[in-house]
Amino acid sequence: MPALSVLDLIPVRTDQTTGDALAATLALARSADELGFERYWVAEHHNMPAVASTNPPVLMAMIAAATARIRVGSGGVMLPNHSPLVVAEQVALLEAAHPGRIDVGLGRAPGSDPVTSHLLRRGSSSDGVDTFPDDIATLRAMLRPDGVSVAVGQRTYDLHATPRAVGTPLVWLLGSSMYSAQLAGELGLPYVFAHHFAGRGTDEALALYRRSFVASDELARPRTIAVANVVVAETDDEARALALPNARSMWRLRSGQPLAAQELVEDALSSPVGPADEPALEELTSSWIVGDPTGAARDAVRLLERLGADELMVSPVAGTRAGSPADRSPGREQTLRLLADALR
Secondary structure (H helix, E strand, O other), X not given: OOOEEEEEOOEXXXXXXXXXXXXXXXXXXXXXXXXXXXEEEEOOOOOOOOEOOXXXXXXXXXXXXXXXXXXXXXXXXXXXXXXXXXXXXXHHHHHHHOOOOEEEEEEXXXXXXHHHHHHHOOOOOOOOOOOHHHHHHHHHHHHOOOOXXXXXXXXXXXXXXXXXXXXXXXXXXXXXXXXXXHHHHHHOOOEEEOHHHHOOOHHHHHHHHHHHXXXXXXXXXXXXXXXXXXXXXXXXXXXXXXXXXXXXXHHHHHOOOOOOOEOOHHHHHHOOOOXXXXXHHXXXXXXXXXXXXXXXXXXXXXXXXXXXXXXXXXXXXXXXXXXXXXXXXXXXXXXXXXXXXXXX
């Protein structure tokens, strides 16, 4: 079976509270752990009615404590929103508590609307692009057991993310542009391109990453993960129905419409988009993997082979039927189980 992982945005449905959505995520993480998935990552998004994944380190602590062996990480921490020292302290503590199980994926997108981003960055007008490479270097240095030395005036000040560290989280660089691909290669970091929402440019970005790659202490050769939105059900028709709520949420986001909690499948089916909007909705899902187990497994293998990726990270975006338990996501759990079984 190819190496499989999970990316979870922690969707919040119309029949859920935030607590319900978190309970559903913990159930999904335990399922991924039992099915043999390699890692479980959570994203950073702010002020979105349908997304509860706001604080990756807090969520990582919850998920790591609820699972036994799966690696847990951020997909990712949006570094311009935070001090590198704070992020280093958070993930160093997690690594100390769960040795050998912590990843820290770093991105530079805001993960939010302009007003929320402004508040997160305490009024700074900087988008973090200029300092991003230096911030990554600072974070990596502080995570090492020997820490980093900082010159302050005439003195040298030693900084450690945590005292007496014996392990270091694995740092990944995330992105959806040629900038991030080249930077990851030059820094010798493993790289994840956001194929699940970019859809295009993945092949070119990964090619640039491999051309730019310079071996580092952490990584001797390029290492990549392909991320895909995935819905698997017993039939193609059911998979397409389960994909609809998430697809409509993304369509509303990209078309500037008001955001809301994610619809149930029946609600999405009962209010189809107009004919003029159908092509945009189809284009949005054209890079997704949606189908029965046999077809989904075939498409997953083809994507991995096409991109030459080392691992497939599944973003399970299946919606939920009315009457399902509020603290579970049956369609998302089914997606992981059916795909893993089909690839064995």
